[in-house]
Amino acid sequence: MASTEELLEAYAEWRTRSNANPRLTKMVRGWDRVIHFTTIDTGQAFTMRIEGQQLSELAVGHEGQPDVVVTGISEDFCDMFWGDLNPSEKYMSGEITLLGSQQDVMRIDAISMVAFLDS
């Protein structure tokens, strides 16, 4: 079980890496989105924005109308942000779920995989 502070710290590291990754910034070109995260074990809520090919800081709580809703266990999110967990494995097992349009889900899926591989 990961605390809010742990999640924010892991995300901050992931964000720094991702925003400096040319492959990832290219993958989000022209794709400004609001993404809500919900942890099913601790009930935490976060909001991430992608604007101008950059990931925003993670805001606590759900803000705005989401394009994609990501649901999973807090520890898995933490491990994913630290680059210790292959998100593909969790999607395939259904332990992390993505809700959104087909294109948006496809893009989040690919971005998280590339972020993992490039970490």
Next chain:
Amino acid sequence: MAGYDRECEVVVVGAGYSGLAAARHLARAGVDTLVMDARHRVGGRSFTEVTPSGFTVDRGGQWIGPTQDHLAGLAAELGVATFPTFTEGQGVELRDGDRHQFVGLIPTSDAEGAADGIACMLHLDLASFDVPLDAPWTAPDAAALDAQTLASYFDTHLTSASARVILEVAVKAIFGTSSAELSLLFTLFYLHAGGGLTNLARTTGGAQERRFVGGSQQLAEGMAAELGERVLLGTPVESVFYGPDRVTVGARLVPTGADPAETDTDTDTDTTRHPLLVHARRAIFAMAPVLCGRLRYSPPLPGNRDQLCQRMPMGAVTKVHVIYDDPFWRADGLNGQLVAPGAILESAFDNSPDDASHGAIVGFVAGDDCRRMEMAGPEARQAAVLRALERAFGPGARTPVEVVEQHWPAEHYTRGGPVAVSTPGALTALGPALRAPVGPLHWAGTETATEWCGYLDGALSSGIRAADEVLDALKGEPVGLD
């Protein structure tokens, strides 16, 4: 052999999933329908068999995945259960003499290459949404896309040689051919129809998610059972005579026990040489374009339709089942998935039954490997397959109980597999001829599907679409044959 004539309202040629779905749809609408198939079995590219050792294997199409609603509906209706493809544990990658294990969709021994490959797959998948499913030839830049191959796209969008070889493995497994033989426009259409390359390559959550308990051919047999004596097996149609509102198909009659392909020696086009003539108001040809193109038509088909049949060749694949006493690789934390670029067996999955009463690996020898190994012969092919499996899963893989091969290019009434593909330029020049009826002749088969093209689900929907087309055409026409 004494000849005879049959009459019906609609004759369906081909008793695969598509033809049976069409015939069933028509029969349920009260239309007098006959289905003919050259073989002594139904199912077409779905072919379940019990091996000499007593194992049930699907020699053809076998998987069902999310959003394949026609297939899921049929399975539910017929009470055929499904079970998940085994994915627990790690896959094995063999590359450049090394062995690696990986988790998930794509081998990760070269992380940079894997990331490059995923970014490219995403780019392809997103681009596919711009290609209209019902008319790919109207896509923005359709002519430019159709003038390229998928290989030329890879040349300009992949920076990593490692990513290229992994994507080629996926392409060969999906299409039975290499990226150099695929129109980019066709590829984008095909990806759109199946929810994207990532979706087509996936097990869990994708096209290979589940299998049918007892094999996929049961679904064809279930449809055939409903049609009963309307299904005529061992009747290879060879000639088609048609006018504005009627059609006659001429077929041979192959005795039970005889091989329809072996007896296909009659080249005489005289109608009197066809022991069976079926007269109908409409005909549905539920088979791949290359098979439609092999029939003799009088009058000849319009040039564009004939050309289309020449420009959509079948892929080449040998499906290999290697059967063991038990799925021993699972004890080592492996899920049976193999990715082996450059090997004869480049991709494989765990194909053991749900109860794991024995072990089975299913793999694909595809594209040029399939063609080359046909020349080398089955013994060389099997030896190469077992070498790859031994490297991947250990010495236990060396001694299977049985090896079952289905070499689809040598199937006289399929001519390859798993699907027909479109060569560069064909879709933009000839695409409208894919489904457009020619007088009383209508076209079905999974290659005509707009969703899940190339899959069992697409076969079903294409049959239903063609049947609806016929029902519309028959409205207002006088009932019966003149």
